[in-house]
Amino acid sequence: xxxSRHCTLVTTATAEQLWARWTTPEYWPAxxxxxxxxxxxxxxxxxTTGRVKNNGSPAQRFRFTDVRVHQRMDLExxxxxxxxxxxxxxxxxxxxxxxxxxxxxxxxxxxxYGLLLGRGLADELPAVVRRVADGALSL
Amino acid sequence: xxxxxxxxxxxxxxSGLAAARTLxxxxxxxxxxxxxxxxxxxxxxASVAGAHVDLGGTFVGPxxxxxxxxxxxxxxxxxxxxxxxxxxxxxxxxxxxxxxxxPPVGVGNLLDVARLQTALERLSRRIPAGRPWDAxxxxxxxxxxxxxxxxxxxxxxxxxALMAIVSRTTWGCEPAEVSLLHVLHYIRMCGGMDxxxxxxxxxxxxxxxxxxxxxxLRMAAELGDRVRTGEPVTAxxxxxGESGRGVRVRTGQGTYQAARLVVAVxxxxxDRIAFTPELPHGYRMLAQRWTPGVLSKAYAVYAEPFWRSxxxxxxxxxxxxxxxxxxxxxxxxxxxxxxxxxxxxxYARQWDDLPxxxxxxxALSSFADLFGPQALEPIGYTDQRWATENWLGGGPTAAPGPxxxxxxxxxxxxxxxxxxxxxxxxxxxxxxxxxxxxxAGERAARExxxxxxxxxxxxxxxxxxxxxx
Numbered sequence: 016x017x018x019s020r021h022c023t024l025v026t027t028a029t030a031e032q033l034w035a036r037w038t039t040p041e042y043w044p045a046x047x048x049x050x051x052x053x054x055x056x057x058x059x060x061x062x063t064t065g066r067v068k069n070n071g072s073p074a075q076r077f078r079f080t081d082v083r084v085h086q087r088m089d090l091e092x093x094x095x096x097x098x099x100x101x102x103x104x105x106x107x108x109x110x111x112x113x114x115x116x117x118x119x120x121x122x123x124x125x126x127x128y129g130l131l132l133g134r135g136l137a138d139e140l141p142a143v144v145r146r147v148a149d150g151a152l153s154l
Numbered sequence: 155x156x157x158x159x160x161x162x163x164x165x166x167x168x169s170g171l172a173a174a175r176t177l178x179x180x181x182x183x184x185x186x187x188x189x190x191x192x193x194x195x196x197x198x199x200a201s202v203a204g205a206h207v208d209l210g211g212t213f214v215g216p217x218x219x220x221x222x223x224x225x226x227x228x229x230x231x232x233x234x235x236x237x238x239x240x241x242x243x244x245x246x247x248x249x250x251x252x253x254x255x256x257p258p259v260g261v262g263n264l265l266d267v268a269r270l271q272t273a274l275e276r277l278s279r280r281i282p283a284g285r286p287w288d289a290x291x292x293x294x295x296x297x298x299x300x301x302x303x304x305x306x307x308x309x310x311x312x313x314x315a316l317m318a319i320v321s322r323t324t325w326g327c328e329p330a331e332v333s334l335l336h337v338l339h340y341i342r343m344c345g346g347m348d349x350x351x352x353x354x355x356x357x358x359x360x361x362x363x364x365x366x367x368x369x370x371l372r373m374a375a376e377l378g379d380r381v382r383t384g385e386p387v388t389a390x391x392x393x394x395g396e397s398g399r400g401v402r403v404r405t406g407q408g409t410y411q412a413a414r415l416v417v418a419v420x421x422x423x424x425d426r427i428a429f430t431p432e433l434p435h436g437y438r439m440l441a442q443r444w445t446p447g448v449l450s451k452a453y454a455v456y457a458e459p460f461w462r463s464x465x466x467x468x469x470x471x472x473x474x475x476x477x478x479x480x481x482x483x484x485x486x487x488x489x490x491x492x493x494x495x496x497x498x499x500x501y502a503r504q505w506d507d508l509p510x511x512x513x514x515x516x517a518l519s520s521f522a523d524l525f526g527p528q529a530l531e532p533i534g535y536t537d538q539r540w541a542t543e544n545w546l547g548g549g550p551t552a553a554p555g556p557x558x559x560x561x562x563x564x565x566x567x568x569x570x571x572x573x574x575x576x577x578x579x580x581x582x583x584x585x586x587x588x589x590x591x592x593x594a595g596e597r598a599a600r601e602x603x604x605x606x607x608x609x610x611x612x613x614x615x616x617x618x619x620x621x622x623x
Contacts, residue, residue, distance in 0.1 A: 020247030022474060025519035025530065027511045110522075110530040111515040118247075137247040141474040145504070152512065 018129030020137035021102075021117035024144045025110045028151035030085040033114060036151045037088050037103055043067075046146040049139065059088065067092075077101075097122035099132070116144050158411040159183045161602050162403050163418055164387045164427070167195020168211075168588055169576040170418030171373040171381075172224065172595030177602060178377060185410055186377060187403065189386035189545040193374040196420075196540070196549050196578075197588065199365030203455040203534025205490040207483065208366045210451075210538070210549065211588040212494070215352075215359035217345060218589035220596065221369070228372040231363040236482040237353050239465045242524040244472035249523060255352055256316075257471055263312035270304070270313055271347050278341040284567070284582030286339040287560045296560040300337045301330030315473060320351065322498035323479055324586070325553040326447020326540075331499075335559045343585050353469065353481075357587060363486060366588060382407075386545070389428040390415060392571050399609065401572050413609070414602040418576035418595060420446055421552050421566065423545065429573075436565040443558040444566075444579065446548030448541045449498040450506055452477055452517035455534035459484050459491030461525040468493060470524035476505040476513075477520035493521050493529065497537075506539045513537055551586035552579045567597075572605065574598045 026033075036042050038059045043050045048070075055065040061082045068074040080100065081089040088103040102117035118136045120128045161177050163170045166188035174184045192198070198209040213235065214221055225232065240251035243258070252258045256267060281289040289295065298306075300321055304314050314329070321329045324340070344350035350357055362368065374381045389404040401415045417424060425441035432438075459482060461468050468482025477495025484492040495517055497505050505513055514535050521529035540549035554562075566580045576598035581590030 022247055023519065023523070025515045025522070027509070027515050108527070108530050110518045111511075113519075134246060138473075140247060145475075148512075148516075149504075152509075 016123060016125040017119065017121050018125045018133055019117060019119040020133065020140065021115055022137070022140035022144050023113050023115040024141075024148055025108055025113050026148040026151070027111045028114070028148050030105055030112060032151035032154045033105060033112065033147065034085050034088075035154055036147050042150060046150055047139070047143045065090075094122075094124075094128060096124040097128045099128065114144055114148055116140050116147070158400070158413065159185045160412065160606065161185075161414040161416060162187060162401065162410055162412040163416045163576075164403075165189075165195060165418035165577070166193040166370070166374060166381055166383065167418060167577070168197060168221070168370055168373075168591035169578060169580075169595035169598075170195070170416065171370055171377070172220075172592045173416045173418060173576050173599040173602075174377055174380065174595075175373050176596050176599035178380070180599075180603060182602075182606075184377070184380050185412070186374075186381040187385050187387050187405060187410075188381065188383045190543075191384045193381060193383060194367040194370040196546060196591075197366040197370055198538065199367035200536055202453060202536045203490065203532075205455045205485055205492050205534065206365050207453045207455075207492060207494070207536065208361070209453075209536070210540070211366050211591075212361060212483070213358040214362070214588065215349065215357040216355060217349060218357065218584055218587060220592040221587075221589040224373075224592050225362060225369050228369055230368050230372065232360040233363055233486040234360055235353050235358055236459075236462075236484060237467050237469060239462065239467040241467050242470035242480075244470070244474050244523045246473070251466070255348075259312040259316070263310050266310045266313040267316055270307060270309055270317070273307065274338065274341060275346055278338040278346075281335070281339045281342045283339075283343050286335050286563050289335065289338075292335060292560040295338060296333050296335040296558070297556055298334040299330050299556050300332050300334055301328065302556075303334045304329060318499070319471060319478055320347075322449070322501070323496055324350070324550075326449035326498045326502070326548060326550055327553040328499045331555055332553050333556050333559045336554050339559070339563075340586060343581070343583050343590070344587075357584075358481070361483065369588075387427055389430065390573070391430045392573065399572065412572075414572045414574065414605055416574045416576050416595075416598045416602060418598065420444075420546060420548075420577055421579050422446055422547055424575075433570055433573075434565075436562055437570070440562040440565040443562055444552040444554045446541070446546070447498065447550060447553040448502040448506070449496060449549050450502045450537060450539040450541070452495040452497060452513070452520075452537040453483065453535065454493045454495075454518060454521055454529065454532040456491035456493070456528070456532050459488060460528045461491070461493075462488075464526070466525060468525070472520055472523060474523055475501040475520065476516050477501075480521065480524060493525070495520055502539070502541065506541055510537075569601060569605070574601045574605070 100119040160182035421444035483494040578591035584590040
């Protein structure tokens with residue numbers, strides 16, 4: 016079972032600027048106020064692990080599952096009977112770069128987690144994507 | 155110093171021009187002084203990739219009799235807003251379709267919206283049009299905001315989100331910023347929420363073929379050299395005190411005399427004029443506290459209205475922003491596709507400060523969310539940020555906060571000796587709309603005529619002024 020929501024914003028920020036925003040841990044709390052801190056165990060690459068602490072919940076381990084420089088950065092957090100993926104993608108469009116962030120839940124309890132957890136995350140996506148673009152433009 | 159006029163009008167928006175036109179038709183000598191380099195005020199038109207677009211006031215609907223009558227007199231035609239097909243909504247990260255004014259937010263939320271609308275309309279019927287301060291429990295209603303009232307009523311999140319769309323579009327602010335008394339009075343002046351919000355049968359029913367500003371341009375053409383643009387009024391001396399014997403009006407270019415003055419600028423802009431003697435305290439407080447909302451508009455022009463072939467009306471709602479409500483604003487011959495997106499309240503405060511190319515990208519992104527990737531390839535684009543307009547300060551109308559209506563609304567229209575007030579905020583019907591602007595201008599003109607008759611001042615360029623003038 017899969018539950019997913021995405022938010023796309025077209026921006027004039029460059030792929031380099033946006034990539035820097037994604038891959039610098041210090042920017043995460045600024046771009047998503049729900050994040051208290053994040054740390055990476057190694058430079059961002061597929062297979063690299065890290066820890067993220069959200070406000071009001073214990074720190075969780077995650078793993079980068081698909082990293083392509085200036086194109087894509089997905090990470091996965093394991094939940095009981097489900098996997099939460101946070102996706103980040105860039106795509107060229109005639110109006111600028113389409114910056115897409117997504118929340119995807121897979122597994123037997125994906126629907127339940129979608130209702131309990133995913134919708135709240137999805138509702139925050141527009142503001143997070145906007146902050147990432149704003150931050151990228153300021154770099 | 156110039157020869158005296160019967161009346162000077164400050165502001166060449168629809169309201170000021172309607173006042174001046176009415177006075178000229180009665181044979182009075184009139185001078186209109188406009189600070190901006192153009193006439194129209196909060197109506198402004200442009201041509202983008204061969205399509206006409208209204209950057210300010212756009213729509214008219216049933217009951218807006220004065221703007222419609224004026225447009226008819228001036229030969230400005232109307233055509234219906236395109237509304238055939240499904241509307242689009244972007245909500246919780248998903249886009250879907252719906253029909254009608256209220257989007258598909260679930261039965262429970264729909265019932266809640268109906269409950270809130272009924273309550274607001276019932277309360278609004280207690281508010282005397284044009285005199286909100288006389289409403290029962292006016293101060294208590296004024297002490298709340300639309301947002302606090304919604305929370306007190308335990309409105310669902312979806313109902314609050316819908317009301318936020320209403321608030322951003324109507325007043326250019328968030329529900330937590332606007333006085334509940336003002337909201338109720340506004341609904342009352344529109345005759346209900348459906349007339350205020352609907353497209354078919356409501357205030358968004360029609361556009362002007364030649365554009366809204368054309369009405370102002372044609373009035374200005376009739377008035378000829380009586381209208382001077384780029385000439386801000388800096389000071390007004392009331393020469394006859396409260397008895398209303400005349401005014402001396404100063405600009406950077408000269409000093410003018412008149413028996414009567416009509417100030418037809420947004421309430422907050424009244425403060426830019428130094429009055430001698432000073433206006434009573436309430437007028438200054440009004441100017442400081444009736445600040446305009448923040449509403450911007452984005453237009454994308456396409457070779458054809460591609461969404462129509464997909465069965466979409468071009469009308470859309472989005473919780474993603476920056477454009478949170480859209481319309482098909484294409485020409486009547488469908489020779490171009492035109493999408494209009496409103497960016498208001500908090501969305502506008504963020505978007506207005508972005509560089510032009512980024513504003514364009516994000517507005518198109520909103521259109522693409524609702525109508526697909528073709529929206530990213532317009533043949534023309536423009537936007538208008540009313541909050542950056544020096545001589546207007548925002549739009550679409552004033553958005554007074556809590557505690558600002560009951561004590562200060564009386565000073566919207568109460569004349570001070572020879573000084574009268576116009577502008578859409580001073581209307582007692584359709585305030586905030588183009589219709590309200592025309593009504594207010596015509597009402598101010600009637601006040602001037604009555605005032606001149608009462609003081610025995612002769613008309614047509616021979617107004618008697620005190621010796622000091």
